[in-house]
Amino acid sequence: MKYVDEYRDGALARDIAGRIREEVLPQKQYHFMEFCGGHTHAIFRYGIPDLLPDNLKMIHGPGCPVCVLPISRLDAAIELAVSHDVILCSYGDMLRVPGSRKRSLLKVKAEGADVRMVYSCMDALRIAAENPQREVVFFAIGFETTTPPTALVIRQARAQGLKNFSVYCNHLLTPAAISNILESPEVRDLGILPLDGFVGPAHVSTVIGSQPYHYFAEEYQKPVVIAGFEPLDMLQAILMLVRQVNQGRAEVENEFSRAVTFQGNLRARAVVADTFELRRSFEWRGLGEVPYSALRIKQEFAEFDAEKRFTVEYRSARENKACECGAILRGVKSPRDCSLFADPCTPENPLGSCMVSSEGACAAYYSYGRYRERTFATDRSHGATVKESAI
C-alpha cells in the first residue's frame, strides 16, 4: 500500500539501526519515551528492540486511550447500557476491557444489554436516527484523533434535530499527560527522570500540529521527534533523537512531515474548540488525577451530553496495589519489575492499565517480548539511575 510499504523496508531498517549503533556514545545511556501506544505496538511488532544498541532504551508511555480510561468511567458506560436501557455504541477496543466485578461491555451484551460496536461515531448517529423511540449513547473515548469526529456528530445531531442521541465524553489531551510525566513526584523529589527525549505521537499530531511540543523542548529541555508509525519512521526518529542528545540540542523535529504541519488541522481544532471545553481535572488510569487533561461537552450542547442526561454514579474503583503501571508509564520501572506480570496479570485478566489493550506497555511486552532473552526496557538498569544527560 502506498505510504505504508515504502516505510517497512527491512534492509533499510537495518541500515538506519546501524547508524544508530555507530552514533551512540558508548559511555552514555539513552532513554527515550514513546508517548503513543501505536508506537509501542509498532516497536514490539517489528522487533525494533533487537536492532538497538544496549545503551539505548525505549520507555513506553501512557498513550493508549483504552488503557488509561479509569474503571469508574467504564463502569458508568456499562451502567448506562444495563440500568438505563440505552443503546450503547462503542468502539470495538473498549468491549473486552474488564470493569469492576469483572464485568465488561461484551459480557453485559451477552446478558441482554443493547451494546453495539461501531467503527465510526457516524454509525452511532445513524442508529439514533433509525431508532427514534430509543435513547442512543455514543461512548466517546480517545485522544485528539477521535475528538474532532465526535465534535462533528454532536453538531450533526443538533442540525438533524435528533432528540434521542447523546455522547458520553471521555476525550483526553496528550500534552497534559506529557506534562504530568515530566512533573511527576518521582521526578520532582528525586530528580531522576530517566528520559532524554520523546518520540511524539503521529496521528494526534496531524490534528494538533507540532506546535504544542515546543513547550516541552524549551521548558524541560527534552528533544521531541514526531514520528510516523511505520518501522522506518520509528528508527529514523530514534536516530534523530540520538543526534540531538549528542549535540546537546533540545528541539522539536518532525519526521512525520508528510502528514504533520506546525499548525495541525485548523478546521479540526476549531470544531473541537467550539464543541468542547476543558475539564479542570480528569483521572487517568495509571497516572491518577491530571489537571486540564480532558474535555467535556459545552453547555450549549448539554442536551447531547450523556453525563447531563442520565444520572450515573462514579465510584472510584480500587486498583491492585501491587500494580506498577504508574511507575512504568513514567519510565521509572519496566513491566518485568512488576510482581504480577504474566502471573496473574495477563491480557485476558488485566490487573492494571498497561495490560488492557495491545498498545499498553505490559500487554505489548507480554505478547512480543516475554520469550526474548533481551528486550529493551526489560532490565532494571534504566530505572532509578541518575540522569546522565546532565553531563
Added chain:
Amino acid sequence: MCLAIPVRVEVIQSPDMALVDIGGVRKSINIALVPDVVVGDYVILHVGYALNKIDPQEAQRTLQLFAEVDEVSRQQRLENNP
C-alpha cells in the same frame, strides 16, 4: 486505538463525503475535516474520518532521508571491503 491508515480519494460524493480506496476495497468516508481534498489525494483515515492530507513532496523527502542513510552505509561498506 489511534491507528489510522493512508487511503486514496477516488470520488468526491458531497462536500462531506468521499469514496476512498483502502487496499482495493472502496469505502465512503467523511472528509468534512479536510475540505480542500481532491480526487487522487491521499488522506489519513481514522474512525471513518479523514484527519489530514498526506503531502507527497514531504513523503518523498522523508524517503530521501532514509536513502541518505542507505548511501552512507553503502559507502562505508565499500571502504571497509574495497
